[in-house]
Each structure stands twice: as C-alpha cells, then as structure tokens.
C-alpha cells in the first residue's frame with residue numbers, strides 16, 4: 001500500500017450507513033469513491049454527499065476502478081456473503097456488527113480474507129473506549145485474579161415501528177432477534193473480557209410483545225472456557241430503555257460496565273483509578289442515539305491497519321466469538337437456524 005488515500009466502497013446507506021459516510025469524511029487517509037444501495041435514491045444521495053459514484057448493484061460496485069476496500073452496512077445476514085465476494089477480489093473488508101449471523105459463512109469469510117491476504121475487521125464499538133481497552137489489559141494481566149463470573153443485562157426499547165421500518169428486521173433469515181442484533185454488543189463484550197463461551201447450559205427465547213419472527217426476549221446461562229459462569233438477559237421490550245450492565249467478577253476484584261463505559265474497577269487492596277465519564281449515548285432507546293467515538297476510532301483503525309499492514313483492533317476471528325456464542329444460545333433454546 002502506498003501513501004495515497006485508501007479508496008472505500010460503502011454498501012448499505014440506511015441508519016448506520018449514514019453514520020459511516022459522515023465519519024469517513026472525518027477519517028484520515030481515506031476517500032469514499034463508491035456507494036451502493038438497492039434503493040436508487042439512497043445510493044444517489046450518498047454519492048452526492050461523498051462525491052462518489054452511485055451503484056445499485058453490489059457486484060458492479062466491487063469492480064469500481066481502483067477500489068481498495070469495502071465497508072458493509074447492509075442487513076446482518078448479508079455481511080459474510082458480501083465480504084467473501086470482496087475478499088475474492090482482494091479488497092479489504094470492514095463489516096458492521098455482527099460479522100454475520102451464520103457461523104459457517106463467517107468461517108468462510110475469515111478463510112477467504114486470509115487466503116487473499118486482505119484485512120477483515122468488524123465494528124464492535126464497546127471494545128474501544130480507552131477505559132475498556134485499559135480494563136481488558138488489566139484483566140489479562142490477572143488483576144482480578146481467577147475469573148468467577150461474567151454476565152450482562154440488556155433492557156432496551158424498540159417499538160413495533162422500529163421493526164416495521166425495514167423488512168429484514170426481526171427475521172431469522174437476515175437478523176435474528178434481540179440477542180443477535182441489540183445484545184450482540186454485550187455478548188461480544190462478554191467474550192472479549194472473559195474469553196470464548198464453551199457451553200450454553202440453559203437458554204430460553206420468546207417473542208412476547210413484538211410482531212416479529214425472532215425473539216424479543218432471551219435468557220441464557222453460559223459456561224466459559226476458563227471455567228467462569230455467566231448469565232445473559234436481554235429484551236427490546238423494556239420501556240424506557242435502560243443502561244446495559246455488564247459485570248465481571250474475579251477472586252480479587254471486579255469490573256462493571258454501563259454500555260461501553262467502565263462504571264467500576266475495584267481490586268482488593270489496590271488503588272486503580274481508570275473510571276472516567278459514564279453514561280454516554282448507547283442506543284438503549286433509540287438506534288440513532290449512539291455515541292460515535294467508538295465508530296470513529298474503528299474506522300481510522302481499519303484504514304491504519306491497511307496502511308501499516310497490521311491487524312485491525314477487532315479482527316474477523318475476534319468478531320467470530322460472539323456469533324459462536326449466539327449460535328450455541330439459539331441452538332440450546334431450540335430456535336430455527338439463523339441465516340439464509
């Protein structure tokens with residue numbers, strides 16, 4: 001890679017695609033040169049804003065002259081397939097969360113990116129606040145001692161209108177329910193802080209208040225590979241949306257998070273002061289109300305990873321962990337298979 005700007009093709013100009021386009025303009029060493037959406041007016045609007053070329057066909061966009069990378073902001077069940085197509089053409093790949101909902105396709109995407117020597121990154125903005133990165137470092141250094149439990153409680157609000165704004169929302173083929181869409185941030189946080197989930201010991205999903213195929217309520221009991229246990233409780237039917245709480249307890253101390261923000265980090269007999277400002281926007285009651293510092297960090301990191309030929313902060317393999325956990329939860333709860 002030379003010093004010239006990384007040329008991005010953005011696919012999917014919906015809720016999050018709009019945020020991405022705005023953030024790319026503030027990111028160094030990059031230029032959005034192509035945008036694609038199946039809805040022509042969206043593609044056109046994005047193209048005009050970015051000074052890029054509009055496409056309604058993804059394969060055509062991939063052949064845009066000089067493209068270096070794609071930014072995938074389409075429905076979750078399309079990410080892997082679109083990423084694979086791009087990687088096969090030696091284009092670097094960034095996807096929104098989750099990396100996909102079908103583990104088999106995720107593995108194929110990871111393999112294809114590796115075989116073609118391109119970067120593969122996934123947005124998980126809860127991971128990248130300075131406090132979260134520091135907490136992770138201290139946990140890995142053993143400050144909390146042996147980890148005993150790691151749990152998350154996601155009580156969010158999405159009304160029926162949210163699900164009705166796009167046909168893919170809440171479907172088994174392209175989205176899944178609260179676990180795979182909203183709680184995936186926290187499931188990723190659990191995997192990141194405590195390591196892979198070895199087994200889901202018990203799980204229950206239900207569709208209690210929304211008119212959708214997949215679940216609006218999910219609960220599970222997890223056992224991690226390191227021997228710790230944990231609980232997930234998640235819903236999109238809790239008014240008003242509450243702050244997500246993730247808790248990790250070790251023999252020597254604990255860390256708790258409110259959304260992406262560290263709320264406490266306490267170690268027996270030690271003064272560790274890494275807790276900063278809390279309660280920033282986390283999308284708990286409005287998908288458009290999310291703090292974008294994490295996104296901005298990851299977009300810049302993706303560009304820098306390409307230019308410096310290093311791994312991005314959240315690689316495909318890292319992003320796979322939450323899909324693996326999700327698959328185990330859904331399987332235990334008797335859900336239909338996710339994905340097309």
Ligand SMILES: NC(=O)c1ccc[n+]([C@@H]2O[C@H](COP(=O)([O-])OP(=O)(O)OC[C@H]3O[C@@H](n4cnc5c(N)ncnc54)[C@H](O)[C@@H]3O)[C@@H](O)[C@H]2O)c1
Pocket residue numbers: 011012013014015016017036037038039042056058073074075076077078096097098123125166181283287290
């Ligand atoms: N990180 C976050 O906080 C965050 C927040 C919201 C959404 N997301 C993720 O972003 C993704 C998109 O979510 P959204 O809410 O923006 O959805 P959306 O429905 O608002 O936008 C998706 C866009 O993709 C377009 N599209 C669909 N199929 C396409 C295709 N084959 N080719 C080109 N364009 C196509 C649609 O027309 C639409 O404009 C999801 O995976 C979601 O999980 C992440």
